[in-house]
Amino acid sequence: MKSRKLLMIPGPIEFENDVLQRMAIPTPSHVDPDFIAAFSNCLKLLKDVCQSPSGQAFIVAGTGTFAMDMAAANLIESGDKALVVSTGYFGLRFAEILKRYGAEVDILEAQVGDIVPMEQIEQQLQSKTYKLLAFTHVDTSTAVLNDAKQIGALGKKHKVLTVLDGVCSVAGEDIKQDEWGIDVVLTASQKAIGVPPGLALLVASQNAMRAFEQRKSPVANYYGDWANWLPIMKAYENKQASYFGTPPVNLIMALEKSLQAIVKEGLDQRVDRHQRAGKAMRAALKAIGLEVLSKNEDIASNTLSAPYYPSQIDPATFLQGVNKEGVVLAGGLLPELKSKYFRIGHMGSVNKGDLLATIGAIETVLKSSGHRHELGSGTAEILKHF
Numbered sequence: 556m557k558s559r560k561l562l563m564i565p566g567p568i569e570f571e572n573d574v575l576q577r578m579a580i581p582t583p584s585h586v587d588p589d590f591i592a593a594f595s596n597c598l599k600l601l602k603d604v605c606q607s608p609s610g611q612a613f614i615v616a617g618t619g620t621f622a623m624d625m626a627a628a629n630l631i632e633s634g635d636k637a638l639v640v641s642t643g644y645f646g647l648r649f650a651e652i653l654k655r656y657g658a659e660v661d662i663l664e665a666q667v668g669d670i671v672p673m674e675q676i677e678q679q680l681q682s683k684t685y686k687l688l689a690f691t692h693v694d695t696s697t698a699v700l701n702d703a704k705q706i707g708a709l710g711k712k713h714k715v716l717t718v719l720d721g722v723c724s725v726a727g728e729d730i731k732q733d734e735w736g737i738d739v740v741l742t743a744s745q746k747a748i749g750v751p752p753g754l755a756l757l758v759a760s761q762n763a764m765r766a767f768e769q770r771k772s773p774v775a776n777y778y779g780d781w782a783n784w785l786p787i788m789k790a791y792e793n794k795q796a797s798y799f800g801t802p803p804v805n806l807i808m809a810l811e812k813s814l815q816a817i818v819k820e821g822l823d824q825r826v827d828r829h830q831r832a833g834k835a836m837r838a839a840l841k842a843i844g845l846e847v848l849s850k851n852e853d854i855a856s857n858t859l860s861a862p863y864y865p866s867q868i869d870p871a872t873f874l875q876g877v878n879k880e881g882v883v884l885a886g887g888l889l890p891e892l893k894s895k896y897f898r899i900g901h902m903g904s905v906n907k908g909d910l911l912a913t914i915g916a917i918e919t920v921l922k923s924s925g926h927r928h929e930l931g932s933g934t935a936e937i938l939k940h941f
Contacts, residue, residue, distance in 0.1 A: 560878065563913045564885040565695045565723060565859040565900035566746040571816065574750055577809035585804055586796035593811045594791040594802065600814035602758055604725065604748075604822065605740045607732035610758040613784055614810070616803045617755030619722035619743030621779065623652050625757060626689075626718050626739045628776035629767050633657030635686040638679060638715070640671050642701060643694030644888050649720060653689065656775055661685075667892065668697060668848040673705050680713040686766075687716045692724035696888040697848050698861035698898065700728065707735035716766055722746060725756070726817050727829045727858040727902045738763040744806065747829070747858055747902040749813040753806045826857075832901045832910060833857030835940035839914045839933035843921065848896060858902035861887070863895055865926050870894050873920055880916035907941040 562569050583590050598612040613625070627649075631637065637658040639650040642665045650660045663671045663679055680688070688710050692703050703719055710717030718739040721730060725740065727747030732740050737760070744754035759767075759781075767781055774780040783799045790797035817825060837847060837860055845862040849855040864870055870886065874897065877884050885898040899913060914933040922930055 561882045561909060561912055563882055563900055563905075563909065565898055565902070566743070567752055568746060568749065568900055568903040569905065569909065570749055570751060571813065571904050573816075574809045574812045577812050578751060578805050580805065580808070582804050585798070585802050590804055590808065591791060591794055591796055593808050595794045597807055597811050597814060598788060598792050600811070600818055601756060603818055604814060605730055605732045605758045606734065606822070607740065607758045607760065609733055610760050611764055611785070611788065613755075613757040613759070613781070613788055614802075614807060615755045615757075615779075615784060616753060616800065616806075618752065619720075619741070619746075619755065620648070620652075622722070622741035622743060622755035622757050623649055623720060624776065625755065625779040625781075626741055626759075627652045627656050627658070628774050628779045629770075629781045630687055630716055630718070630739070630763060631656040631658045632770060632772050634659065636661070636683060637687040637689065638663065638676075638685045640676055640688070640690040640701070640706065641665065641694075642670055642691055642697055642699040643667075644696035645694050645720060645722070646689075646691045649689050649691070653687070658687070665699070667889065668699060668850045670699060670701055670854050673702070673709065676706065677709055677713075680709060680715065685713070685715050687718060689718040689720065691720040691722075692730070693721075693728060693856040693858055695723045695859065695898075696861075698856040698859045699849050700724075700854050700856045703728075703730060703737065704735045707737045710738070711736040716763055723856070723858050723902075726825065728856070729826045732758060732760070738766075744810060746900075748810070749817070749903040750806060750810045753803055754810060829857040829902060831940055832905055833860070835910055835937045836860045836899060836901055836914070838940065839910075839936040842932040842936045843914075843918055843928040844926070858900070860899045860901065861896050862899070864897065865921065868921070868924055868926065870897065873897070873924065876920035876923070877916045880919055882913050882916040884913075884917075907937065910937045910941075
């Protein structure tokens, strides 16, 4: 028996060995030449992954929520109008964060498993002058994929700062920040980026930086203030040490390994691999009689899936059973549907073997619980897609 279970939740994910090895080395000083070189390289590579050579990268100790907090704190002043396009739990969280900094927030909320139509977003943008438009590219609570390219185009058309929450999409879904006119792309380390939790990652456009520079009031978040972090990022970009808060040295060195691997694989190839994994998992779930939250294939995320439990299955018993089979899955997150569905992460270094093990465990537990399906039909679908 293996002593470790396969982690197939939507973050933290399975990490590559060379990434984990960087976490285990003796921690160097944050002014060590090797670390300075690694940090400098990370800032460049993060812009490569977001496809924003003109952007300003920020790599700070924190979480995906802190990256959201940083974007809101630096771009919003009291009384600014903000529009949030919500496809789940994290869209509503973004709205709450924006309100904390004094924004007057309107929310366009999609039905569960669906997206807000582009026509409705445009109508709302026409109704008043907004400073900021925020949306979740892939909401981890629903596995719904927004059309970032179209939303970016609407932001440009209506001269609104556009913020893409890419916590569950960066390095897994297609993102062309500069080309699509996205002003901020933010994410966290523990999802498709492929590094243990602890880093808030953000790339801001020159347009976003100008909006920050033109603020009339101080940023109401001391730790997240770009005025404190920008000199640090600029120094490390130029391979010079600087200090505001001690950087998480081992995490940043691990990040370099992961970003190097992402760029080496090729962004198009990586997105294609995630699309294949997502299609395979959804086909496998359908083959064993499980429906997913996302209404159709066009808006289904490729980094995670959110299937409903069969009606006769007890959620806790099911998840415990899959765990005993050596695979860890996540329960539902939407409060109103928490006990109705579960979530499967398939991002980062996920491969065919991981998908086969996952669907095999699901099939086994469902069969033993009395669910009627042809044993092996799910695994057959995975093999078809690979």
